[in-house]
Amino acid sequence: MQDQTNPLLSAWTAPFGTPPFEQIKSEHYRPAYEAALAEHVKEIDAIAGSSEAPSFANTIEAMEKGGTLLERVSGVFDNLAGSHTSDAIEEIERELAPVIARHFSAISLNEKLFQRVKAVYDARETLQLTPEQKRVLERYYTNFVRSGGGLPDAKKTRLGDINERLATLSTQFGQNVLADEREWKLVLEAPEDLAGLTEADIEAAAKAAEDRDLPGKHVITLSRSSIDPFLQNSTRRDLREKAFAAWTARGEHAGGSDNRPLVAEMIELRAERAKLLGFETFAHFKLDDVMAKTPDAVRSLLEKVWIPAKARAHQELTDLQTLAAERGDNIEIAPWDWRFYTEKVRAARFSIDDEEVKPYFQLDLMIEAAFDCATRLFGLTFSERTDIPIYHPDVRTWEVKDASGKHIGIFLGDYFARSSKHSGAWMSAFRSQEKLRADIRPIIVNVMNFSKPPEGKPALLTMDDARTLFHEFGHGLHGLLSDVTYPLISGTSVARDFVELPSQLYEHWLEEPEVLRRFAVHAATGKPIPESLLDKLLAARRFSQGFATVEYTSSALVDLEFHLLKDAKGLDPIRFEKDVLARIGMPKEITMRHRTPHFQHIFSGGYSAGYYSYLWSEVLDADAFAAFKEKGDIFDKETAKKLRDFIYAAGGRQDPHEAYRAFRGHDPSPEALLKKRGLDTALTDAEV
Incomplete structure (x- = not known):
């Protein structure tokens, strides 16, 4: 019998079944998790112990229908642990991380359950499954095998221990970074x-x-x-x-928030895990199940970009050093100087003053611009609601409908930085779309860290801030437009190096003149951005791409090298980072976008051996936006329908290669990416 006084366990009566945030207290989480985990165990035991012959319905669909309460509780807790945490929530998070890891390890290592899945998988060609069902079955079987299904008991036990410890370390890593940022x-x-x-x-x-x-x-x-x-x-x-x-230096301080020993242990455990599963390294294991497939393919792409990026960065450094000398600044450009002098070069070269630009990028109007593009592409409408519970006063809520007026989902925007929020920007779901248990509509959230303005003044963004907003909203659309039956493949549940396509593609619309002319409106005068300033902004799009590409690609290469280690015993992660950067010829005037001790993407964010995926997806998005350009209309309805059907609405229904070809008609080429970043001429210009 569930405790109906616990708001996480009782019926949610707010509009659209949104969580009753105002009722939920930290003391509700532990008992809610206990009840949800116990219920899920019973469901799994019933499936694994069934006397019926394994079938898609009694095995795969039964697992898909299970865990409803656990999804509901974790949907609230996981999101608030990132966006509005507290000492109490962090303590619970540390306590629950190994418990939850142990729970899911027990499921993935359940031999009876695996044999049922395998039996259905082996008979798949005779079961008359729909394409979506076949895909779900293939993903279940692959996930079980990659989690240790079929391994000897001793290896399973060790895998379970590793998973539990990695969950603990990952949680602590993220909390340590937040502690340093907060302090x-x-x-x-x-x-x-x-x-x-x-x-x-x-x-x-x-x-x-x-x-x-x-x-x-x-x-x-x-x-x-x-x-x-x-x-x-x-x-x-x-x-x-x-x-x-x-x-x-975040995460690199001796004491309670030191992430260096955590990194060393995580790399060692990941390498061991990969070997237990039959892979040469963790990178080989991780990449085997995504678009890239192999570390060689990733390295090839990164190196194809790294060489011209370094050449372009060298040109940029020369410009910065020259300007410093002209200003009478007797210095050698250091990493803390790069952004300062870059802004001065940009202002001189394009006659752009950031003080002049920012008033045209009001947060409210950039949100409206992102919504308007979704309306013109996909027929969506957004109505702000004030009757839906929120977890912080800064959060805003919209109901999303399609062109026919049908409810699509709920979208939450949490835009301002605060001490209770982890740094960065992300999209997540309090509830994901599916049709199996019912026609369940998603509750999607975008979280960002813009500076909050003084009371009564509009929040003003940089162009990069506005691009981040469009990026995360692209992820949001991926969740909102999802139209699949099975939870396993809903929304953003796609290959890691495909998941950034919908988000990075959406950034393109921000930089289109017809969008900026309408929504880049001065906060004080109400006048649209002057054509002369718009022309300068668009001309400056490729400016400083050497720097941006070097700081990103160096991070991706360090990530790859960490996870290509076969034996990480005694690893000094900071020394290893320095050695990799020296080997690739990292310019001393630039640092990694994310240094190892605070590299949350790969140590607490699921991108381990996968940070390259932003670049991999950029190859796709550069080619994908060309589909609209070729039509001569960035809102072409036929192209937008294909984009919705095969990318935004399809979830993981298809292999990502097949999904992209279904939309575009061909495979993309890296040359489109080099052209987009303005690196296609870098080597020639630098005579390298």
Whole structure:
């Protein structure tokens, strides 16, 4: 009998069955998880112990129908642990991580269950399954095998132990990064400490100080929306160096938040796990089940981009050093100088002043622009609701409908940085779409970390901020438009190097003149962006792509090399990082986008041996947007319908190669990516 006084276990009566956030307390999570895990165990035991001959219905569909309560509880807890955590939630998260890992390991290593799945899989050609059912069956069988199904008991036991320990380490890694971000602040005490900062920067720093009980002062935090503008605009080189050092040293401090020993143990355990499953390295294991298939294919793509990116970065460095000399700054460009001088070169080359640009990128209008593009492409409409529970006052909620007025889902936007939120930007689901148990509509959330403006003032974004908003909304559409029967393949449940296609593709619409002319409207005057400024912004799109590509690709290469280790005993992760960067010729003036001790994508975010996937997906998105350009209409209805049917709505219904070909008609080429980033001429220009 479930405890009906626990809001996580009782019926949810809010509109559209959204979680009753205002009723949920931290003390509700443990008993809710206990009940949900126990219920799921009973469901799995009933399937595994069934006396009926294995069938798709009594084995695969039965597993798909199970775990409803667990999905509901974890949907709330996992999301809040990232976007609005607390000491109590973090304690529960540490406690539950190994418990939940143990639970799912027990399922994936259940021999009776695996044999039932295998029996259905072996008979698949005789079962008259639909294409979607066949795909779901194949994914179940593959997942069981990749989790250790069929292995001897001793290896299964060790795999279970590894999974449990990795879950604990991953949770601690993310919490350590958040602890460092939460603890550090740069207080700008004197007026001269504000030198070079824009009015918007100063207002954001004042708001950050106010939020930290330092009224009247100014604070720079380790939120990217705070530190990036500071590094870009502050003329105080000493303070830039101090802020940059803190930014790059997250997770690398002796004491409770030191991630270095966690990284070493995780790499060692992942290598052992791969060997137990019959793979040469963890990278071979991880890549075997995605589009890339092999480490060689990943390395080939990264190196194809790395060489021209370095050449372009060398050209950019020369420009920065020249400008520094012209300004009378007797320095050698260092990593904490790059953004500062880049902004000065950009302003000079394209006559762009960031203070002039930001008022045209109002958060509210950029949200409206993202919605409008979805309306024109897919017929969706968005109506803001105030009657739906939210987990923080900053969260906004919209109901999404299709062109016929049918309810599609609920979309939540959580846009501002706060100390209870992990850094970065992401999309997630409180509930995913499916049709098996009922016609279940999704509840999707976008989480970002923009600087919150003072009361009564609009939030202003950089062009990069606006691009992030469109990126995450592309993921959001992938979840909202999902139209599959089975939960396993719903929404973003696709190959890791395919999942970034819908998000990165959606970024293209932001940079289209017809979108900017309509939504880039000045916050004070209400006037649309001048054509002269628009032309300059579009001309500057490829500016500093050497730097951007080098900091990203170096991170992807370090990730790959970590996970190609066959034996990681005694690993010093910082020394290993330095050795890899030296081997590839990393420019000393640029650092990795994500250094190892705070590389949450690969140590707490599911992208292990997979950070390359953003670049892999960019090959796809550069070619995919060309489909609209070739039609002469970026909202071409026929192309948009194919995009919806084969990419956004299809979930994991098809092999990703097949899905892309169904949309585009051919395979993509990396040349489109090089052209998009402006790197196709880098080698020639640099005579390298």
